[in-house]
Amino acid sequence: MAKRIDISGLNAFYGSHKAIEDISMTVEPRSVTAFIGPSGCGKSTFLRTLNRMHEVTPGGRVEGKVLLDDENLYDANVDPVTVRRTVGMVFQRPNPFPTMSIFDNVAAGLRLNGSYRKSELNDIVERSLRGANLWNEVKDRLNKPGSGLSGGQQQRLCIARAIAVEPQVLLMDEPCSALDPISTLAIEDLIGELKERFTIVIVTHNMQQAARVSDRTAFFNLAAVGKPGRLIEIDETERIFSNPSVQATEDYISGRFG
Numbered sequence: 001m002a003k004r005i006d007i008s009g010l011n012a013f014y015g016s017h018k019a020i021e022d023i024s025m026t027v028e029p030r031s032v033t034a035f036i037g038p039s040g041c042g043k044s045t046f047l048r049t050l051n052r053m054h055e056v057t058p059g060g061r062v063e064g065k066v067l068l069d070d071e072n073l074y075d076a077n078v079d080p081v082t083v084r085r086t087v088g089m090v091f092q093r094p095n096p097f098p099t100m101s102i103f104d105n106v107a108a109g110l111r112l113n114g115s116y117r118k119s120e121l122n123d124i125v126e127r128s129l130r131g132a133n134l135w136n137e138v139k140d141r142l143n144k145p146g147s148g149l150s151g152g153q154q155q156r157l158c159i160a161r162a163i164a165v166e167p168q169v170l171l172m173d174e175p176c177s178a179l180d181p182i183s184t185l186a187i188e189d190l191i192g193e194l195k196e197r198f199t200i201v202i203v204t205h206n207m208q209q210a211a212r213v214s215d216r217t218a219f220f221n222l223a224a225v226g227k228p229g230r231l232i233e234i235d236e237t238e239r240i241f242s243n244p245s246v247q248a249t250e251d252y253i254s255g256r257f258g
Contacts, residue, residue, distance in 0.1 A: 002029040002030045002168055002169070002197065002198050002199045003029055003068050003069045003086075003168040003169060003199055004026065004027065004028060004029045004068075004069055004199070005026065005027040005050065005066065005067065005068055005169065005199065005201075006026050006027075006065075006066075006067040007023055007024055007025050007026070007027075007050075007064070007065065007066050007067075008024045008064060008065045008067075009022060009023075009024060009063070009064040009065065010022070010023040010024070010046070010049060010062065010063070010064035010065070010066065011023075011062070011063040011064055011228070012042070012045050012046065012049050012054055012060070012061070012062050012063075013059070013060070013061050013062070013063075014057065014059050014060060015058075015059035018228040019042050019045045019228060019229060020042035020045055020046050020049075020220075020228050020229045020230070021228035021229070021230055022064075022230065023046060023064075023230070023231045024231070025218060025231060025234050027169075027199060027201055027216075028199070028215075028216070029199045030195055030196065030197070030198070030199060031195060031199065031200070031215040031216065032191060032192075032195050032200045032201075032202060032213050032214045032215050032216075033200070033201045033202070033214060033215065033216045033217070033218060033234075034201075034202050034203075034204055034209075034210035034213065034214035034216070034217045034218070034237065035047065035201065035202070035203045035204070035217075035218050035220060036204060036205070036207065036210050036217060036218070036219055036220070036252070036253075037219055037220035037221050037229070037232075037252065038221065038222070038252065039205070040222065040229075041220045041221050041222050041229040042220055042222075042228065042229025042230075043203045043220050043229070044173050044174075044203055045229070046220070046229070047171050047173055047201060047203050048089075048171075048173075049062050049066060050066060050073075050087055050169070050171055050201065051073075051083055051084050051086075051087035051088075051089055051169070051171060052073060052074070052080040052083045052084065053084065053089065055080070062074060068086065068087070068168070068169070073087075085109070085113060085165055085167065086167055086168050086169065087167060087168070087169040087170075087171060088162035088163065088165065088167035088169065088170050088171065089162065089170075089171045089172075089173070090155070090158050090159055090162055090170065090171070090172045090173070090175050091158070091173055091175075092173050092174040092175070092177055092178065093177075093178050094151055094154035094155040094157070094158050094178070095158060096146035096147055096149070096154050096157050096158060096161075097146065098145065098146070098147040099145070100145070100146060101142060101143045101144060101145060101146065102129075102138050102141065102142050102143070102144060102145075102146045102149070102157060103125055103142040103143060105146040105157055105160075105161055106124075106125045106128050106129060106157070106160050106161050106164050107121050107124070107125055107164070108161060109161060109162075109164055109165040110124060110164055110165060113165060124164055125142075125160075125164065126139075128160040128161070128163050128164040129157075129160045131159075131160065131163050131193075131194070131197075132156040132157070132159045132160035132163065132190060133156060133186065133189070133190050133193070134153060134156045134157060134160055137153060138153070138157075150183070151178060151179055151180070151183060152179050152180065152182070152183025152184075152186055152187070153183075155175060155176075155178075155179060155183070155187060156186070156187070156190065159175075159187075159190065159194075163194070163197075163198070167198065168198065168199060169198060169199045169200075169201070170194065170198045170199070170200050170201075171200075171201050171202075172191070172200065172201070172202040172203070173202075173203045174203050174204055174205065175187055175202065176188070176204070176206070176209065177204075177205065177206075184209070188209065188212055188213050191213045192213065195215075202214065207241075207253060210237065210241075211237060211241050214237045215236070215237060216234060216235065216236055216237055216240075217234070217235065217236075217237045217240040217241070218231055218233070218234040219231075219232045219233045219234070219240065219244070219246075219248075219249045219252060219253075220232060221248055221252070232246050232248055232249060233245055233246045233248075233249045240253070241253060
């Protein structure tokens, strides 16, 4: 079941450098929340704190709370591996496992997390590929390498891999930045379908994409060069793009800075 995320007083560090500061916000279940803002303002860092990927970076640490339906993901007794299974991630560039077949790419996470009968694996792989709108394109070559697919197909394969383990939240870090316009549209259409099942958070530099796919938009910015990134404003996407509350949001969206 899709879950709600509540973030309060969140700071993220790389060693002694504070990358983002005092972020508090809520992400509603079964919705798409877009993060926008200039490069270097901490959007991707913040995204990675939501499934504890940030702490994989040397010196990476977090202060504050990230609650997933009232469970603090940073409690001492919470296993980061379990968090990353519950909160899946799709990266900027498609990253299928190059030596694995299409089938094995989708099944990889399942095999790590438990033992399944062959028939069960077949069913879940098909369901996941259908969920990523990829099944009809690959059903006759499931044993061929995933790396042989086009860029857009590879990204949908990575989405199928992410949803195969049934996460409650799906994080997407600029999932279309390396794709052509047709593949981008396919991913955007897919995001609209996936939000019926998952809570989705997407980082994008594409203003039109944020306007098209998201229900709510969060604008991040730096107070000054070298200062931590901060959440400036979050609201319904339509309001952010038509009548933002903060002048800096208006300036960014209209192209007057950033």
